Amino acid sequence: MACAARFDYNMSAMATNLSPATAEAPRRITRREAAHTLAASFLGWTLDAFDFFVLVFVLPTIASDFHVSIADVAFTITATLMMRPVGALVFGWIADRYGRRVPLMADVLFYSVIEVLSGLAPSYGTFLFLRTLYGIGMGGEWGVGASLAMEAVEPRWRGFFSGLLQEGYAVGYLLAAAAYFFVFPAFGWRAMFFLGGAPALLTLYIRASVPESEAWERTRPEPRAIVGAVWSNLRLFLYIVVLMTMMNLVSHGTQDMYPTFLDKQRGLDPRAVATIAIIYNLGALAGGVVFGYFSDRIGRRRAMAIALVIGLLVVPLWIVPRSMLLLACGAFLMQFMVQGAWGVIPAHLAELSPPEVRGLFSGLAYQLGVLFAANAAFIEALIAERAGYETALAAVAAVVLTLGAIVVLAGNERRGTSLTREESAIG
Secondary structure: OHHHHOOOOOOOOOHHHOOOOOOOOOOOOOHHHHHHHHHHHHHHHHHHHHHHHHHHHOHHHHHHHHOOOHHHHHHHHHHHHHHHHHHHHHHHHHHHHHOOHHHHHHHHHHHHHHHHHHOOOOOHHHHHHHHHHHHHHHHHHHHHHHHHHHOOOOHHHHHHHHHHHHOHHHHHHHHHHHHHHHOHHHHOHHHHHHHHHHHHHHHHHHHHHOOOOHHHHHHOOOHHHHHHHHHHOHHHHHHHHHHHHHHHHHHHHHHOOHHHHHHHOOOOOHHHHHHHHHHHHHHHHHHHHHHHHHHHHHOHHHHHHHHHHHHHHHHHHHHOOOOHHHHHHHHHHHHHHHHHHHOOHHHHHHHHOOHHHHHHHHHHHHHHHHHHOOOHHHHHHHHHHHHOHHHHHHHHHHHHHHHHHHHHHHOOOOOOOOOOOOOOOOO
C-alpha cells in the first residue's frame, strides 16, 4: 500500500507552472475574506451533518410510525451514504471546471430542500427515496467546501484549521442532539427534519462574503486536464479511497448506532441519550482541533495513527459501563480520538490531491470511501438483533480502529506543501 501512495504528478502544464511574465496572477484574498471562506465552509459542513444526524436519534420512532424494523430505517442511512459519491462526482467536476462558490451554494440549497421534504414523507418508501436524494447533496458539499477552505489557509496553520473545519461534522451532530433534547419531546421527529431547511440561508452569506478560490483561479483546468490529472494519479486515488473507507468505517461504526444502544440496551430516556451525545460531540470537537494542530508539528499520518490506537484502548470504557457518568466519559474519549483522526483529513487530502482536480479528486475519493463503508450501521443493527448492541458496537469498533491505523501508516503525506504548485513531499 505504501508504494501505491508514493507517486509523481504527471500533469499538463497549467497556469500554476507559468512564470509571472506569462500568466496574470489572480488577486490575493484578504484575511477577512479568508475568514469568511472558512466560516462558510465550516457552516456548510456543520449544517450538512446536522441534516444527516437528526435521523440517528429517531430511528426507533420512525420505524414505529412506518411499521418497519429499526434495521429497515437504518438502511436509509446506507442509501444516503451510497449516493454520496454521485454528489461528489457531479459537484466536484463543476467546482474544478467552473469555480468553487456557485457549486457550493447550489449544493447547500439542494440538500436543505430535500431535508424538509424528508419531514413530510408519508411512507417508508418515500422517506427512503428522499434520503437517497439527500445523499447526493451531502456528497457534494465536503469536497467543494474543504477545497475552498484549505486553499484559503496558510500552510503552517493548515492542520489546525483542518481540524476546525472537519469538526463542523461534530458540531452538526451536537446540534442534532440539541434538537433531539428540545424539539423531539414536544414536536416529534418530523419537526427535526423541518429545521434542516435552515442551511438554505447560508447561500446568501456565501454569495455576499466569500470570494472565489485563488488556487482555482491559478489553474482553471479544461475537461481534458481534469481527466488526465485523475488518470495519472490513479494509484494515489485508489489508496485514498481505501484510507477513506477505513476512516468512514471508524466514524459510522462508532456513531450511528450508539444512540440506539443507549436507548435499547442501557435503557436511557431521550434526554439522557441527547445529553451523552452532546458530551461526546464536545469531545469530538476538541479532538479534531487538538490533533489537527499537532499534525502540523508531528505529521499527518502520525497524528491520525496515535488517535486511532488510543481510541482502540478506550473501547471497554465506551461500551461496557452501566452508569450514565462512565458511559459519558467513555463516549467523550472515544469521539475525541475518532474525530481527532478525522480532523487531519481535510488538510491531508488537500495536500495529496493534484491542484487541477482537487475538488473532484479529494471529494470523490472521500465519498467512495463512504460508499464502501455505507453498510456499517445496517450491519451493526443486524448483529445487534442477534448478539446485542454492546457486542455489535464493541466488535466493529475494535476491528475498524485497528485496520484504520494500519492503513494510515501505510500511506504517504505532503505536509505543508503548496496547494497551487508542485513541491517535494514532506514526511
